[in-house]
Amino acid sequence: MYQMKKSLNGDTENILFRPKLCYYRYPNCLVTSNRAFISSAKVIIFHWRDFYYGDLPKRHNSNQLWTIYNLEAPPNTALLPDKNDLYFNLTASYRHDSDIFLPYGQLIARNHNSDFESNIDIRYKIKPVVWFVSNCHTQSHRENYVKKLSQMVQVDIYGKCGKLNCPHSQQYECYKKVSREYLFYLSFENSLCKDYVTEKLFNVLNYDIVPIVFGGANYSSILPAGSYIDATRMKPKRLANLIMRIASNRKLYLSYFEWRKKYQLDIEASSNLDSNLYCQLCKRLEENSINNQNTFKSSKEINHWYFHNTCQNPNI
Template sequence: MRITYFWRSVAKTINKKSYFFVNLIVASILIICLYFLASYGDFEIQDIFLKMSTVREEDDSADKFIKAEDNRNKGIKTILLWNTLFGSKDFYFGEGDIFRDCPINKCKIFNERDYLNVEDYDAILFHGNELSKYDVPLKREMKQFYVYVNLESPANRAIPYKYYEDYFNLTMTYRLDSDIPWTYNIIEDVKSGNFVAPSRDIDWNASRNYTSVEKAVDEMPSTILDIVRGKSKLVTWFVSNCYAKSGRMEYVQELSKHIGVDIYGRCGTSSCNRSRDCFGDVIEPNYFFYLSFENSFCDDYVTEKLMNPLRYNVVPVVYGGANYSQFAPPNSYVNALDFESPKELAAYLKYLSQDLRRYQSFLEWKKYYRVNGATKRAVCTLCEVLHKQKEPKMYSTLSDWYAKDKCPIQTHLNDVNKYATKITLMNRK
């Protein structure tokens, strides 16, 4: 039995090997035939594949060109989002027809690079903080608009490559002198809904009929008065970046020696779950003041740190490098840089919290203005600029425009002067 089993196994092995060798021989013959056919025949096989590939590419390119021409004939400007904005593929612009309600709305936006030939987009938006010189378009038409997008201050996110000089045609940043200003929020007239701020050419005309603190308070809605009377705590601050270049943490540490400051977030001992409306549930009903302290002192750099508290019945205390009169209504905030020391600021905040009529006057602006999101306005301005500006200009030194001498207060901070005050501003002059 064992002998029989052995010979059967040998036979199976021989059959398997024979099958393998036969297949190997057949494959070798086919390869040799194809080689000679390709080398000495009337045509070359590699040319066939090359031509097939070329035809497909030409057809694809022609199809994209036709789509681009169709948009041009309809007067539609096409915009490509080259990279992401902090991971958001739509730059937080939203989905669908984002230009639908704009005064000039003939624009389309894409985040797929190959929807059109890259040189056929009317404009390409590049988020500066996520842009690499190794990942840029390989083709470019001179009529295209390359738009530099950035919402971070140059003190924190400098332009890293000289490669980008003589590269961009338009700017879309938080700066008010951008071609397309994209601020964190805007202020509108309550009655008309018209845009008011932020603006270099500001007009707070709606609030000029202020008469006196007493009248302003007498006209205050009862709901706001009830909220103010229910407040019992002085100052609060939500912060997670504990080592900002503006020296804000050092300022608050000194301020805390003279007035109570409750710090929420990674840098403090208090917390508020992100699923809650922390401003509505915690800050507005309990606190008189919120610290709207920026992480750097740069021109026009005003973020949600100011705009968030302005939406609620709480008075923000600002600390930054902007001209705040261009961003928020008169008598709507307290500026820390109006005081020579944190101790002096603390004394003023205590006074306001004890004089409710004076404190309530800081909320009177809400009868005339409201805070709204700024992204829609920026999107509409983008479309408008692309239609109105016929020839692309060029930022020959974008790094100078964005960063050079744009954070002057910042340069005065050091190991000795760790934070800024009114004295810092006086020394600059």
């Protein structure tokens, strides 16, 4: 399996390795960035964001599977070149209708019920809402939503768009700190696009803080009912009133963590997206379960699938 890289100068990129999450299940499945293996690779992975048509390798045989891989939303993705000789056998992305589905995170069922309430201490949660953000001008206009919300309830902002700071190297220490002090965390996406839910949500699910989500996905298919607040479905004033109502009711607030009795975050899959991709491809190769019929016949068809009517305009 060969993965195209924008730069192939580093020696560490040119080695053969087994996917971290499944090396023991598929010992014969190897991944590399070394171009010497292109002709013999069963799969070639192209990272959409780094795609450059001028660097396209020759397609050596019809059985070689070309996979286009992307985790960015359409507003942050360039169109693929409309070329007659450019087509891909497989798509891999956060979209549910991709050939290879790669969510930024997911919940899995527990083997037994957990005692969740005894581990949550709300005595020091004296601040209502916190937000970590670095992109201040987005397709979703989330910044406008938060501006209106902050006129009715206190919102402390960490990052380039606010006055507070958390170094990236101390990200998880910061999550621990704010989960002790704050009741709610804004998991607001930069784009309102189909199925687009990123680490902005999954990063906080292991902490004692209630996520308020804002995005284009169907959150009810991702999270258990009563585990989050969906700001996409309400105006800032209504959200502010709901925040204050929940904040004043200890029992109601703690009910937002009851999902932990039955579910937990799949840590490995959430933190190793590339490895998740490799493992899914290895599994299909091992089982010979990859459909030889391409989902799309051209890059133009892929562009239409990825961009046409997949994002919505904000209504704030």
